[in-house]
Amino acid sequence: MALKLLDGSEAIVEAAILAGARMYAGYPMSPATELVENMARKMPESGGVCINAATEIEGINIAMGAAATGFRAATGSCGQGLALMQEAIAEAALNETPIVIFNMARNQQDYFQATRGGGWGDYRTITLSPKDIYEAVEHAQLAFHLADKYRVPVIFLGDNLLARTQMGVEVEKIDFGPLPEKDWQLDGTSGGTGNSRQIWTFGGGKANNPGPGPDGHWRRIAEKFDMIAGCEARHEEVFMDDAEVAVIAFGTGGRFVEYVVRELRQEGVKVGMFRPITLWPFPGEALEQATEDCRQVLVFELNAGQMIDDVRLNVADRKKVSAIGGVSFDESGLNLGPLMDARVIRERILTAMEGVA
Amino acid sequence: MSFVETTRPPSAEATKIADFKPSLLQTEEHHLCPGCGESVAIRLVLEVIEELGLAQKNVCVIGHGCYGSFVQIMDVDCTLCLHGRAPAVSTGIKRMRPEVAVWTLQGDGDMTSEGLAEILHATARGEDITCILVNNGVFGDTGGQMTASTVVGQRTKNTLDGRDPDYHGYPIVIGDMVASMQGSAYVARGSVHNAASIAKTKRLIRTGFERQLERQGLSLVEILTMCPTGWFVPTADGADYLMESLGKTYPLGVIKDITKQAEPAD
Numbered sequence: 093m094a095l096k097l098l099d100g101s102e103a104i105v106e107a108a109i110l111a112g113a114r115m116y117a118g119y120p121m122s123p124a125t126e127l128v129e130n131m132a133r134k135m136p137e138s139g140g141v142c143i144n145a146a147t148e149i150e151g152i153n154i155a156m157g158a159a160a161t162g163f164r165a166a167t168g169s170c171g172q173g174l175a176l177m178q179e180a181i182a183e184a185a186l187n188e189t190p191i192v193i194f195n196m197a198r199n200q201q202d203y204f205q206a207t208r209g210g211g212w213g214d215y216r217t218i219t220l221s222p223k224d225i226y227e228a229v230e231h232a233q234l235a236f237h238l239a240d241k242y243r244v245p246v247i248f249l250g251d252n253l254l255a256r257t258q259m260g261v262e263v264e265k266i267d268f269g270p271l272p273e274k275d276w277q278l279d280g281t282s283g284g285t286g287n288s289r290q291i292w293t294f295g296g297g298k299a300n301n302p303g304p305g306p307d308g309h310w311r312r313i314a315e316k317f318d319m320i321a322g323c324e325a326r327h328e329e330v331f332m333d334d335a336e337v338a339v340i341a342f343g344t345g346g347r348f349v350e351y352v353v354r355e356l357r358q359e360g361v362k363v364g365m366f367r368p369i370t371l372w373p374f375p376g377e378a379l380e381q382a383t384e385d386c387r388q389v390l391v392f393e394l395n396a397g398q399m400i401d402d403v404r405l406n407v408a409d410r411k412k413v414s415a416i417g418g419v420s421f422d423e424s425g426l427n428l429g430p431l432m433d434a435r436v437i438r439e440r441i442l443t444a445m446e447g448v449a
Numbered sequence: 450m451s452f453v454e455t456t457r458p459p460s461a462e463a464t465k466i467a468d469f470k471p472s473l474l475q476t477e478e479h480h481l482c483p484g485c486g487e488s489v490a491i492r493l494v495l496e497v498i499e500e501l502g503l504a505q506k507n508v509c510v511i512g513h514g515c516y517g518s519f520v521q522i523m524d525v526d527c528t529l530c531l532h533g534r535a536p537a538v539s540t541g542i543k544r545m546r547p548e549v550a551v552w553t554l555q556g557d558g559d560m561t562s563e564g565l566a567e568i569l570h571a572t573a574r575g576e577d578i579t580c581i582l583v584n585n586g587v588f589g590d591t592g593g594q595m596t597a598s599t600v601v602g603q604r605t606k607n608t609l610d611g612r613d614p615d616y617h618g619y620p621i622v623i624g625d626m627v628a629s630m631q632g633s634a635y636v637a638r639g640s641v642h643n644a645a646s647i648a649k650t651k652r653l654i655r656t657g658f659e660r661q662l663e664r665q666g667l668s669l670v671e672i673l674t675m676c677p678t679g680w681f682v683p684t685a686d687g688a689d690y691l692m693e694s695l696g697k698t699y700p701l702g703v704i705k706d707i708t709k710q711a712e713p714a715d
Contacts, residue, residue: 115541141544145537146570153534153567157510157541160528165541183531278542280549283525284473284504291528292520299475299522 095260100225100250101126104194105134106263107232108166113192114140115158115165117151122426123252124170124196148176152193156184159191160291162277164236168194171202174247175210181245182211186313187293188276190239193217194232194248196255198426200345201419203398206247207372214314218324219247219371223347225259227369230266237268242320243276249371252427253344320373327375328367331357332382335364337445339416340379340403341392342368344432349392352438363441371399376406383407390444393417394431416440471495473504473524480518484684486674486691487516487583489641491554493651493672494581495523498550501658507550508542510535512559515589519554533564536571536667539578550579550661557584557598561621565597568627568669575632575666579657582623582669585676586695593679597621600698604681620698624671628705634665636704640673642688646701653703665707673699 098106105127108116116135118128128144135142141158145151151167158165167177174181174195184191195202206219218238222228228250235246282288286300295309296302303309330350332338341349346367353365366382368375383389389412391400397415404410416437420429430436470477473495481488498507509527511520512535520529530538535553543551560568560582568580587605588594595605595612598620602611612620628636635657639650650672657668673695675687682690703709 115545117541143540143544143574146566149534150537150567150570153531153537154541154544156530157528157538157543158545159541160538161508161542161545163545165545180531180534187528278508278526278528279546280508280526280551281505283507284499286475286524288524289526290520293529296521298524299478 095262097258097260099126100228100254100257100259101196102130103225103229103261103263104232104250105130107229108192108236109134109138109140110263110265111233111236112164113166113236114163115143115155116140116167117143117145117154118168119145119148119151119173121169121173123198123255124168124173124194126255127168127194127196148173149180152177152180152191155191156180156189159189160278162274162279164240166192166194168196171195171197171205174202174205178210181209181217182213182215183293184245185215185217186213186310187291188243189245189291190243191245192235192239192248193245194250196250196252198252199421199428200251200343200394201398202249203342203371203393203395206249207374207402214310214317216317216321216372217245217247218320218373219249221249221343221369221371222254223343223367225254225257225261228254229261229263233266234268237271238324240271242316244320249343251344324370325373325375325378326369327378328369329364329382330354331364332366334362335386336362337388337390337441338364338366338383338386339390339392339441340366340399342371342399344428345392345394348432348434348437352434352441355438356441368399374402374406376402379403379406380408383412386412388445388448389413390416390441392437392440394420394428414444416444471499473499475522475524479522481515482678484675484677484687485515486585486641486676486687489647490581490583490650490672490674491516491519491523493647493654494552494554497651497655497658498525501655501662503550503658506548507552508546510539510542510551510553512553512555512564513590514556514559514583516554516556516583517590533559533562534567535559535564536567536576536578536580540571540574540576543576543578547577550658552579552581552658554581554583556589557582557586558588558596561597561623565621568623569630572627572630572632572667577661577664577666579661579668579670581654582671583674584671584695584699585674585679587676587679589676589679593676593681598623600694603694622699624669624699624704627667627669633667633669633705634707635660635668638671638673638699638701638704640691640696640701642673642675642691656706660708663708671699673701
């Protein structure tokens with residue numbers, strides 16, 4: 093096995109192209125800049141197109157156009173750029189255009205943005221949150237698979253550590269199984285046949301083949317997201333079988349917490365980790381079961397408390413739940429802060445455990 | 450002076466309006482107001498697409514306006530995209546399927562108000578797409594409010610005493626802006642206020658699509674259309690009002706044709 097020393101951004105780009113991505117329309121913003129730089133270099137080599145979009149709004153709409161033709165397409169930025177894309181993310185959910193949106197976030201403050209969204213309508217976005225570059229290589233491919241499987245937008249939520257850390261990785265194509273045929277794709281060949289195609293948020297259909305209309309269309313979309321919620325939740329557990337204290341963390345935070353949990357276990361502390369891999373759908377049932385016998389559920393996230401809402405919604409006794417994270421940036425305001433550190437996490441876990449027998 | 454003989458029936462059979470329905474419409478029924486110019490403009494585009502042999506080789510990207518209802522009756526592959534973003538969505542489609550003719554259908558509110566950035570950047574990139582702008586100087590779909598293309602003095606529901614440049618600013622002449630950019634191949638402005646203009650406008654649309662097929666860059670065909678409902682004028686006065694108001698700020702004709710420029714002077 094030949095490992096290549098790659099930046100996270102480069103590995104993600106290689107994985108996306110390997111998954112068949114043919115269009116990336118992005119806009120530079122730290123720490124997502126390297127993504128568009130690598131796409132601009134590597135997309136043309138593989139027969140794809142990378143467009144340096146004028147705005148994030150234009151970028152996601154270009155990606156939606158490309159995806160509407162049946163090809164795999166993506167856009168990306170950090171949370172600040174995804175804020176501009178919210179209308180289009182909702183539109184992709186409601187008109188069923190499968191696109192992937194990479195959020196190389198500056199921190200962990202985009203949890204609500206990813207899982208709740210800011211567009212209009214009853215829609216959700218599958219959100220994959222890899223803990224490290226190895227998983228990022230998998231998720232960059234899985235995101236396109238899930239987008240095509242359900243005709244939905246999928247968010248890949250990374251951060252600056254993921255984007256800029258170098259690791260030896262092997263980017264290999266992963267087969268996730270068969271997908272439905274794209275009989276909806278706009279290839280321009282159906283005009284004048286009486287069966288011309290239509291992609292439209294209101295689901296109206298055509299005069300000689302009427303669709304369900306907005307009410308029926310949006311009910312169906314809502315049912316589709318209910319169905320996804322029931323079958324696509326993913327998570328990872330570390331020492332949860334006999335854990336007395338559970339630490340819940342996502343993304344890079346999960347990687348750090350896992351290290352601390354393994355360290356504490358060696359010292360005989362009965363602590364475990366539960367990491368949602370999909371932030372939506374949130375693995376709520378699994379969390380409820382895993383934390384049933386825990387006396388404490390500690391939530392570690394670098395924000396003022398966002399994922400903790402989902403944890404409280406799912407842990408049977410919400411009084412067990414408390415936060416051990418918080419807002420933490422470096423001095424530039426563009427990167428994860430000093431709280432994302434094994435020593436600090438260890439202290440916070442032990443402090444939280446004091447006095448709770 | 451000769452007079453037409455009226456004592457005998459005409460030699461050709463009378464033609465019903467419904468017979469003018471282009472084959473790329475699934476029905477002759479539409480939901481536009483009496484006197485509206487948009488249905489005529491769309492008819493011309495569909496005729497051109499068929500005549501150029503593009504019926505099974507085109508994708509339409511429709512913006513938000515009254516014309517949006519044609520998403521349900523045009524028998525072409527189409528998507529109704531977000532307000533103003535049609536040139537961006539078209540970019541994605543054309544880059545993935547360069548063999549397909551890609552065209553947008555936008556109003557002045559869609560293109561010059563909400564989507565100014567998208568049309569200008571698609572032009573700057575020289576995307577091989579054809580943008581059809583139906584310009585009536587108002588947001589017709591919402592009942593006649595000011596857009597970026599409302600002309601000075603024009604009454605709308607939110608410029609009740611006419612557009613006052615000191616208060617509301619000046620109209621954006623999008624055709625001239627696009628023509629001034631290197632990425633545009635063809636920019637022309639037609640109208641549907643009388644039969645002669647309708648015939649002329651069809652030729653402009655045809656040339657616009659031809660420039661796309663030649664991969665010369667972006668083509669924009671602006672079509673001035675009547676909106677008596679949104680202008681608060683009697684239906685029958687629409688054509689005259691169009692020329693008295695928008696017609697003066699937006700003169701008809703070919704604004705730019707890259708192919709003609711490349712030819713040696715006569």
